[in-house]
Amino acid sequence: MIQQRAALVIGNANYTGQNTKKLRNPVNDATAIARKLKKYGFGLTSVSDGSFVQMRTALSTFQGTIQPGGVALVFFAGHGIQIDGENFLFACDTDAGGENQAKYSSLSLNQVIDVLDRSKADTKIIILDACRENPFEAAWHRSGANRGLASVFAPRGTIIAYATSPGHIAADGLSSNGVYTGALLQHIDVPDTPIETVFKRVRNTVAADTNGKQITWEHTSLAGDFYFNTSAMSFVTTYASSSLADSLFVLDPGKTSHQIIRGLKSVDWYTQNPAMDRLTPTFANTVKDETLFVLGRNIYQAAHGGARSAEAYIRNFLGKTSGMKPEKIRPLLDGILYEIFFDSRGELREAIKGNMFSDAFELEKFPQFKDSFEFIAETLIGAHGDFYRVPGKGHMLSASVVTKAEKRGRLVTGVFVDTVNVFSLSDPEYAVEEGEPTPARSVSQDAFEEELAKELIVPKGLLQVRYTPALQPIDPIRYPYGWGVSKK
Template sequence: MAALVLGNADYPGNDKLNNPVNDALDVSAKLKSYDFEVILGTDCSNSNMEKKLKEFATLLKTHEVGLFFFAGHGMQIDGSNYLLAIDTDCSSEIDAKHSSLSLDKVVEVMAKSKASTKIIVLDACRNNPWERAWHRDISMRGLASVYAPKGTIIGFATSPGELAADGSGRNGTYTEALLQHIDTKDCPVEKMFKRVRNTVAGATKGKQTTWEHTSLAGEFYFNLGIDKIISEYDETALADGLFGLDTSKPSHKIIEGLKSYNWYVQNPALLKLNADSVKRMGVNNLFVLGRNIYQAACGSSGAAEVFIGDFVSRTAQFEISKRKALLDGMLFEVFFDSTGNLRSKIKGEYFDEVFDLQKIPALKASFDFIADALDAAGADFIELPGRGHELDVTVSTKKIKAGYLVEAIFIGGKDLLQASESEWDDLDGIPSHSKTVIEQLNGTLSRELVVPQRLLKVTYAPAAVGENDVLIIPRGWSIRRA
């Protein structure tokens, strides 16, 4: 998914606006959280807006979804709409038309792209300060109606003849409502815009009515629930906080034991999972059972730890589909919480042990499952877990008296080492630091990058760094996303 997000506020003289730059920054951040590749522009000149539109056109060649957002001054001239740059010449309508970004051009670029879904959002009907100088009729306020080509939805902050509120807080009224509703789970984009309309009407006491033109052929969701992404398992298995226990069922009885947080209950409960009992279990129950086995192992249940380590032999006699459901659940528990949402931090205690199973060809389908689930959910990883790709990392160090100071961690040619500023207070000329060795640092890198250690290829520079040498690294360090 690709997006071009523009926000212009620093117009000359008294025509400055308060919110559009904030609008663009916040919309950009939100879209990135939904896995959009975003081109961002703030306080753009006309030439800069044209340049970014060309970049957007190139980006659309490789994306199925395209989104354009603009916040700032916009106006209609001779029935066409124009989005004003901060250097638009408003001496006359002709000058303004030829020094602004034409909305028709934006629509045409998107219409001729390969994107099947095209979304245009315009918070661009603020008060036109040049109306009086141009002797314009009040009917020319706002933006003109626009034809929406196939597969396109165009959202306007106001109906024709109305003005958009610039907002009293951080965002414009329309963008604030958009940001409020874009996170609504399983809400088609058309329905989201209707919710935005209600919120804007309430905020402006009916003075501002948003509207849309649409010719979308299918449905598009910003925030699609995991149960809509994955069809193999029921919602109550994917969001297992909804899972109701019926202890008359063998699988539920084992799950109940694993949920006890009592090793003396967990361990014998898991011993009941065998080839005979599995024959009477459905895939949804086995999926939830897999989740709870991993959870119990993270809670130091010895039987669960052993089960993960001996998964291949312990499940060798299970039906293929049931064995897969069990491993799918274990993998799912690493990345998704009890509501079916991505965890902010993976449950990684047995990450390496579970992902070692990827070496077994018969288990490949489970790793394809988790990779597809993470991809569809918009997970942000440098390498997507489950694909089995190796990741090359170079740790750059400098020899100092106390050992080797880690100065950079390069991935894909970029230094991704990050530490909070508060951690960089000098201590005898060296930033606040902790000491480690290669084996420990490699393990930490594996967890930070969510890449199994067997797939993580770490090189140290200079090559003289040895396994027992002391490595000094900033406290609180992390790996930022490229």
């Protein structure tokens, strides 16, 4: 079963309360961490430069998103301090005029821990890039013994990670991120790495960056392993790691099947097309499943690059595989589908290989290929892919496209999915002043919907598009340059 993941991310930098000082990095840190967590399947509750009321409300909202058996994570960047041995995370409007005022206008770490402890999540994670400095020590006449955050008990199934060891302060950092979060961002992407190992690597990086002055710290009572980033190799057992990460697949020039793969890898149509013609049903029946999977990957790779024989093979997959044993078709199609989403290291692509995406998924309507589409859907879920609808599940997606009339057609101004406008300017160089015409290209309705399906990562046959106002068949669509549909 795939664990549901929920995160509360808070970054406070613009402090306005008495005795507090503005910070450089926390909002940047929270934004960067939120982006990573979203990539790895976390649902997000986010606060930027939040007040005490906003932080408390966000904690309550986050509590409602935690799923039984799931993962719950809290990240905080900003001012934090211990008062009488209890830790408090400062809101931007925290009154730091005195200890009592601060207690009752900031978020208690104990309260955060209690929310996680009372939840039924299996894994609870708290990351604190706090106590970057202590602007309260002189004002409150505090001793150095009360600096930084205090050590706390980690309930079962919990890991609490600090930017520095208890009683010490952390560096804010000179770049766009704090020293601690900057190090975490360096190491969080390494696939199949237990969280404890991630934090050990962070500790080494922070120590090196601060010349040993800052030593990170964790309290943990985790009972099982947790990985931010999992490659397909960590959970797919159907195929070997050398096939899932096909950069590890060693070609044997003496084998015909490997010669075909080498030809498809050539990125030369005059080599790819003849290689494709050698893959007959009779020959395919003699090839091992692992090799057929890699063949499928390279057929899609060649088709994506425009090799006509490979394109024709996918578009006429039923005919081309007629005469192949069903148990041999399965790994070939598995490989084709896998190549769309996973790179040569077995990791999810930042952007899918989409040129033949809808063509490959046309095969989903045939019952004999059900196992292959279940394979890719489960693999994408296991890798925490973030999709509007998981490819392979056969779920429809409805998109409402908003346009406005122009002399040369209808300009796309919005794309609404699940009530949210996901259409935005992705390249600032194409920004225009208000009142200026928007540079755009004219495309047919069919071509626009093909591109929209690719951006939404939904097979065209499963995408329902409605236009507001309704389009006439002759209306050309104007697609603005530098704009696009965002990932989920």
